[in-house]
Amino acid sequence: MSKRLFGIDFGTTTTAFCCFDEDTESYIMFGNDAGHPYHSVIALDKVTGKVAFKGTEAWMKKADLVSTGGLTVVSSVKQKLVSDEVWETNNRIWTPEMVATEIFRIGVDAIRTKWPESKALIEAVVAVPVDFNYEERKAISRAAANAGIYVTQFVSEPTAALIGCDEDLREIRNFLVFDWGGGTLDVSVLKKVGGKFKELAKGTKRDGGDRIDEEFARWVHNSCDTGIPFDMVEPRNKDRLLTRCEQEKRNLSVEKDIKIALPSYHKGLTVRGTITRAEFEAMIKELIDSLIDVMFDTLAKSGLSAEQIDLALMVGGSSQIPMVKREIENIFGSRCSYAQNAEWCIAKGAAKLAAQPGSYTLASDVGIILSDGFFFPVFRNSEPLNHRPVVVTLGLVEDAKEARLIIAEKSSGHNGNASLIGAITLPASGFNFEPIEAIFEVETDLALRVSAVNALTESRRTESRTFTGLKFEYLLHEED
Ligand SMILES: Nc1ncnc2c1ncn2[C@@H]1O[C@H](COP(=O)(O)OP(=O)(O)OP(=O)(O)O)[C@@H](O)[C@H]1O
Ligand SMILES: [Mg+2]
Structure with missing residues (x-):
């Protein structure tokens, strides 16, 4: 029986669903009526406590300045997944995870409408930001499961963007992906070796269009005499101003200047302002500089120079800001381009991976630094990842009161130093050859979990840690 496999780009601002249909060997995108990904927005009815509008429709209600009275509009939930923030309606409390489930349901509903005969659980690869931590990954998996989606694997958003972009990559070797969205900047440097896309370095900053x-909005507020600080403005009015500023920010990517006037703001006052693109750029310059720093740091970690990058692929809505495009072009010149299918490439890349399960391995060996400084590999980059736990037993050779298990990664066949992933500290009794038992596991959420115990100490306390920054290598069948 042929299968349908899905990729999801669950974004701070917009969420894209893509399906690879084995029957037709084609990719099908699921988005709003205008042909774009859905907005990651949910509007709750304050009286009934139910979802009143979802996705783009909910976003339009948010933009519609009068009708939000009876609604609580929730946006950017991806950035709040593990926060304590909740939204209260008359008879229900909504947590971020519940809201995320509703966003996943938008896609599930569309998929079930297209293929009503299919009752099967939807299997999907979900793209996540480079620094999404363990709790956030778990929250995403649970939210998706509640909507009827089984997350088979995660992938970094910029890596998925490269895998799913419509650019012809066949002759290209070194890539940098610059993905600046509503909530985060994610940068990946990748190399293509023997048909495999290998992640060399990843970098991130939790600052986006939001x-x-x-x-x-603060600038508009402060340029008017409202009599109160911006942070004290009633949330509904603040939200209205933020929504208006988001629209005008996008207009400023095409216009040289824009005018804002928002009536019935604080105490019925109209706030207004005119801003030129040059003034806007001065306002965001510091932020843009910090992003360029993240990009150069990531390049430095990859061991490649800007000159060695053959393609700097830009994706994400915020990368459309002319100043951002200019800055990246100044560095990479004609080797830089904004992805042709920027809105969909992350979901498409994730769907491509869903259709080729098991196509990835670790990009480096992962193991332990022994007391003599040698690197002992637990997982080798050349071996397929089977997601089963590996038990390692070590003997303590010093009469210390503490044992430190140092976890590192090292490029195979590379003479250089291993780079540190993290460490686990265990109590020791001070005897030689105390046995330390460690269990290593790379789960399908692509996090490395290590738990360790000193079997000789009285406490026999197991210490566990999860590391999410691993780098992977993807083998994909190239299209002709
Ligand atoms: N033409 C434009 N000019 C400036 N900003 C834009 C433009 N188009 C979209 N944006 C901004 O891009 C952001 C949304 O981008 P995108 O859809 O890529 O984010 P996302 O994938 O939802 O977020 P993230 O990846 O950070 O979780 C919003 O902040 C939006 O205002
Ligand atoms: Mg994104």
């Missing part, structure tokens, strides 16, 4: 909207 932060610009906030700065912009």
Whole structure:
């Protein structure tokens, strides 16, 4: 029986669903009526406590400045997944995870409408930001499961963007992906070796278009005599100003200047302002500089120079800001381009991976640094990842009161130093050859979990840690 496999780009601002249909060997995108990904917005009815509008429709209600009275509009939930923030309606409390489930349901509903005969659980690869931690990954998996989606694997968003982009990559060797969205900047440097896309380095910053909207709204507020500080403005009015600023920010990517006027703001006052693109750029310059720093740091970690990058692929809505495009072009010149299918490439890349399960291995060996400084590999980059636990037993050779298990990664066949992933500290009794038992496991959420115990100490306390920054290598069948 042929299968349908899905990729999901669950974004701070927009969420894209893509299906690879084995029957037709084609990719099908699921988005709003205008042909774009859905907005990651849910509007709750304050009286009934139920979802009143979802996705783009909910976003339009948010933009519609009068009708939000009876609604609680929730946006950017991806950034709040593990926060304590909740939204209260008359008879129900909504947590971020519950809201995320509703966002996943938008896609599930569309998929079930297209293929009503299919009752099967939807299997999907979900793209996540480079620094999404263990709790956030778990929250995503649970939210998706509640909507009827089984997350088979995660992938880093910029890596998925490269895998799913429509650019012809056949002759290209070194890549940098610059993905700046509503909530985060994610950068990946990748190399293509023997048909495999190998992640060399990843970098991130949790600042996106939302932060610009906030700065912009603050600027508009402060340029008017409202009599109160921005942070004290009633949430509904603040939200209205933020929404308006988001729209005008996008207009500023095409216009040289824009005018804002928002009536019935604080105490019925109209706030207004005119801003030129040059003034706007001065406002965001510091932020953009910090992103360029993240990009150069990531390049430095990859061991490649800017000159060695053959393609700098830009994706994400915020990368459309002319100043961002200019800055990246200044560095990479004609080797830089904005992805042709920027809105969909992450979901498409994730769907491509879903259709080729098991196509990935670790990009480096992962193991332990022994007391003599040698690197002992637990997982080798050349071996397939089977997601089964590996038990390692070590003997303590010093009469210390503490044992430290140092976990590191090292490029195979590379003479250089291993780079540190993290460490686990265990109590020791001070005898030689105390047995330390460690269990290593790379789960399908692509996090490395290590738990260790000193079997000789009285406490026999197991210490566990999860590391999410691993790098992977993807083998994909190239299209002709
Ligand atoms: N033309 C434009 N000019 C400036 N900003 C834009 C433009 N188009 C979209 N944006 C901004 O891009 C952001 C949304 O981008 P995108 O859809 O890539 O984010 P996301 O994938 O939802 O977020 P993330 O990946 O950070 O979780 C919003 O902040 C939006 O205001
Ligand atoms: Mg994104």
